[in-house]
Amino acid sequence: MNATRRGSLLATVVATFAMIFTLLLPAQSASAATLPAWPNMTQGTSGPNVTSAQYLLRYHGYNISADGNFGPGTADAVRQFQTAKGIGVDGQIGPQTWSKLIVSVQRYNNNEAVKGAQVQLNRYGYNLTVDGDFGGGTHNAAVAFQTAQGLENNGIIGPMTWQALVGGTPGGGGGTPGFSLPLAKSALPRGEYDDPHHDYPAIDLPVNNVPAYAMVSGTAYRINDGATTGCGYGVKIFKDGVEYQYCHFSGWSVSDGQAVTAGQQLGTTGNTGNSTGPHLHIAIKINGVKRCPQNFLLALYDGVTPPAPTSLPTTGCFY
């Protein structure tokens, strides 16, 4: 074989491998494709994502206050950071800047980036003290979050976990703005959300010891029927005259009368009250009349706007 033919054979082999790699790539990045997009934040944005970015800027040496308000000082720090990193300088925090800002944090770290991660975990209801100390509580919250999101649950907050935290909607529901599934989407298959109840309009979801989230934003009240009767330890959220009831928690994550946002953790599911096994009982009531929650929950699972509670049937979802 002469040199030219050997060269063309080599080119064929290289082209074949390139083709194989191209074919393999979509499969390899399949899990990354399920991550939410990084949020875009500009001057004037406020909230916990801004607070986390500010803590990350502090980690990188920019002495700004982490107050959750994207003001001129934060924008100035972002421009300096972008200049230092050699990326586009626009004073805004989008995907490229986020991916440069985040740092991997894990157990025994103690720094400003950990505070940023703790702020994020608290968005999902883990109630951590934002002290920068990555101790056992933060580790357990990170593992629980990763498990709920279907991520590798090693407690290390690396790029994928950061993106899931910052870009995600608390509750892991279908993603309809203003609503959340009451459980992480990974907790149960869709088929569990259309089951009839045993004797009146409601639903029993077979889970144990997982976070339960607010389906809507409203005012949350604790239900305390004690460990062995009625609803046990539960929560009811009132919004626009509709009551969203949760029963049989092992514990609460909200105080009585607390304003909650959709996706915020209300408590941990369990087996308290009149219950023959661990499950989450959910009921939707209007003026004391129980409505079938199945179609509401299925819409949340599917990520579409749920039907108005007043349109939910009062019969046909029990036996």
Ligand SMILES: [Zn+2]
């Ligand atoms: Zn029930």
